[in-house]
Amino acid sequence: MTDLTGNIVLGANQYGKAENRVVRIYRDAPRHEIHDINVSSALRGDFSAAHLAGDQSEVLPTDTQKQTAYAYAKEKGLRNLESYGLDLGRHFVDDTVPVQSARIELEEYAWERVTVGGKEHDHTWVRKGQETRVASVTVEGKGDAQKTWVTSGFKDLVILKSTGSEFAGFLEDSYTVLEPTHDRVMATSLETRWRYTRTDVDWDATYTGAKQAMVERFADVQSLALQQTLFEMGKAVLEKYPFIAEIRMSAPNKHHFVYDLSRFGLENPNEVFNADDRPYGLIQATVERDDAPDAGPAWRTYSVVG
C-alpha cells in the first residue's frame, strides 16, 4: 500500500448551538400554558474561510443562534415544535447570506396538569413520565422479639408552578446579587421517603394518597421559599396519615431564569425562561412528629459506603 499524497482539504462541516433549554409560558389568561423544549441549531454553507483562515466574517455566532431561539419564543411564539422550528430555520437561511441550510432539532418535555380537588390546576404541572416508587424494609430479631421498619416514597417527581412562588427578604452580604422576586417559576425534582409506624397498612392507597397530598400542597401554597413549600408538603402527609412518623424530602431548586429580551426591544414579563440544569439549590428537610417512635435502623441503607 502506498502512502497517500493528495492535498488535505476541509470536508463537510456545520456549526450551531446545541440544547438551548427554552421554556415558554403563556400567561395572559388565569389558565397558563407551558412549552418546555430543548432546541439545537446547526448552520451549513461555505464556512471554509473560518476553518482555513480563522476569518469570522461569514460566521453568525452560535451565541446569536441561541439568542434568536429565546427571542423567537416571544416574538414569533412557541405553540408547537414544528412551527417554531420552521420560523427559526427559515430565518437563518433567508436572513443570513452565507447560510445555505439550517438544521433545527427540537424535543419537547411534556407536562401534565396537576388536579386539586378533582379539578385541573391553572398553573401547576407534573412532568409526564412516572416518578420512581421506592421502599425499604428492615427486619430485626426472631420470634416475638422481631421488629420491622418500613419506609416508602418516590424519586424523580418533576413538578413546576408558573406563578404563586416568591423569594424575597433574604439575608444579604457583599456577594449577594440575587434580586428579590414576588413572582417566579418554581420547579423541583422531588425525592422523598416517609417512615411508617405500622405494617398493617394499605401500601398502594397510602402511596397514592401521600403523593396527591404533596402535589396539592405544592400547587396551592403561595410559596415564600421552597423550604416553606417542603415543610407544607411534609405536613400535609403527616396530617393525612397518623401512622406515618416522619417524612424526609430532598428538592433541587430547578432554576428557571427569566431571559433578558430587553436587548432585542422585547418585553419579557415572566414568559420566556432559560431552564438551567446546574448548579441548583438543594433544599432538604425532614418533617416529623415530636412523639415519633425511635427510627432504629429504618434509615440505615443497604450501602455501607453511603
Ligand SMILES: O=c1[nH]c(=O)c2[nH]c(=O)[nH]c2[nH]1
Ligand atoms: O426557595 C428558595 N430557597 C432558597 O434558599 C434560595 N436561595 C436562592 O438563591 N434562591 C432560593 N429559593
